[in-house]
Amino acid sequence: SAVISQKPSRDICQRGTSLTIQCQVDSQVTMMFWYRQQPGQSLTLIATANQGSEATYESGFVIDKFPISRPNLTFSTLTVSNMSPEDSSIYLCSVEGGLAGGLYEQYFGPGTRLTVT
Amino acid sequence: KQEVTQIPAALSVPEGENLVLNCSFTDSAIYNLQWFRQDPGKGLTSLLLIQSSQREQTSGRLNASLDKSSGRSTLYIAASQPGDSATYLCAVRRTSGSRLTFGEGTQLTVNP
Numbered sequence: 001s002a003v004i005s006q007k008p009s010r011d012i013c014q015r016g017t018s019l020t021i022q023c024q025v026d027s028q029v030t031m032m033f034w035y036r037q038q039p040g041q042s043l044t045l046i047a048t049a050n051q052g053s054e055a056t057y058e059s060g061f062v063i064d065k066f067p068i069s070r071p072n073l074t075f076s077t078l079t080v081s082n083m084s085p086e087d088s089s090i091y092l093c094s095v096e097g098g099l100a101g102g103l104y105e106q107y108f109g110p111g112t113r114l115t116v117t
Numbered sequence: 118k119q120e121v122t123q124i125p126a127a128l129s130v131p132e133g134e135n136l137v138l139n140c141s142f143t144d145s146a147i148y149n150l151q152w153f154r155q156d157p158g159k160g161l162t163s164l165l166l167i168q169s170s171q172r173e174q175t176s177g178r179l180n181a182s183l184d185k186s187s188g189r190s191t192l193y194i195a196a197s198q199p200g201d202s203a204t205y206l207c208a209v210r211r212t213s214g215s216r217l218t219f220g221e222g223t224q225l226t227v228n229p
Binding site: 001004006011033041042044045048090092094104105106107108109110111113 | 145153161162166181208213216217218219221
């Protein structure tokens with residue numbers, strides 16, 4: 001299994017500002033995923049981040065709003081830019097493990113709880 | 118497009134009861150299915166992973182079954198405890214390289 005840490009664990013931010021969330025994994029992984037979970041809702045995939053290439057964004061999410069960095073195989077950041085109250089969510093970093101065995105089990109970090117006022 | 122539904126949305130039971138959470142999916146061509154637990158305001162913890170060729174997986178008091186042909190999975194929790202209170206999410210993966218599709222979750226409360 002993979003152990004994932006995220007910083008910060010929570011934050012309260014003012015509208016119009018930006019927040020960068022960090023994700024660290026204890027092993028090298030090819031792909032890292034960023035999800036958003038709005039209050040009372042299930043998870044929505046924001047983007048997939050591969051090391052050495054631009055992130056791939058899902059429909060409804062754009063790089064200007066959610067820029068992502070992936071400088072190496074164990075680390076990624078997600079920035080939430082020009083925040084509004086609608087961005088208040090839990091942001092989750094995720095990786096796939098067990099690829100050698102073809103299991104494709106997914107693991108999640110503890111999440112970053114963002115409140116925008 | 119794959120859709121995943123979880124019923125019920127919320128469930129409250131007394132401690133010690135055995136219970137079943139349901140997950141259904143519209144496209145039976147799946148690669149695997151994963152059950153997660155989420156505590157309030159926290160990340161997801163993987164509970165059980167079932168490959169498409171498997172019928173069930175067990176871990177402690179948890180047993181997950183998979184019936185691909187009918188598009189259903191169940192998570193059975195034996196002898197429930199207050200510490201089992203959480204939201205339980207199921208997610209399916211269509212192919213080995215595709216993304217997970219999540220259900221809306223079942224919010225479980227186990228009362229002492």
